Amino acid sequence: HKSPWPTLAEIENIPAPQQEALWTVTLAVVEQIRKAKADASLSMAAPVKSVTITCTADAKKCIETAADDITRMLRIESLTTTDSAGDMQVNITFE
Numbered sequence: 001h002k003s004p005w006p007t008l009a010e011i012e013n014i015p016a017p018q019q020e021a022l023w024t025v026t027l028a029v030v031e032q033i034r035k036a037k038a039d040a041s042l043s044m045a046a047p048v049k050s051v052t053i054t055c056t057a058d059a060k061k062c063i064e065t066a067a068d069d070i071t072r073m074l075r076i077e078s079l080t081t082t083d084s085a086g087d088m089q090v091n092i093t094f095e
Contacts, residue, residue, distance in 0.1 A: 018065070025062035025088075026070065029053060032090040033074050040094060049095055050078040055088040 017023070033051060037044055051074075053063055060081045063070070071079050 019058070019062045021058065022062045022065060025055075025059045026066040028088065029063060029066075029070060029090060030074065033070075033076075033092060036090075036092045037074075042094065045075065046094070047075040047077065049093040050080070051076050051093075052091045053079070053081045053088060054084040054086075054091075055081060056085065057083055059088055 019025075033048065034044060037046055037048075053060075055063065060083060063079075063081050067079055070076065
């Protein structure tokens with residue numbers, strides 16, 4: 001609470017993400033996994049055995065970039081991605 005606000009110069013020096021869709025794709029994955037936990041009446045802190053995401057090559061690059069953050073935040077033991085030309089599909093195993 002005692003840290004100063006970043007200056008405009010500090011903010012301007014933050015590099016742009018390498019993948020333009022990184023935030024959007026990561027958010028879509030997180031939302032789907034959180035929804036699955038809620039639908040299963042599980043705590044958001046409940047561990048997830050595995051998540052398999054079928055998606056386009058571009059989305060796969062984004063997910064791989066954010067994989068460490070996604071797995072730690074959602075307590076996922078195993079996260080894998082596979083290529084598909086269609087819409088993203090997220091398959092979740094809790095046990």
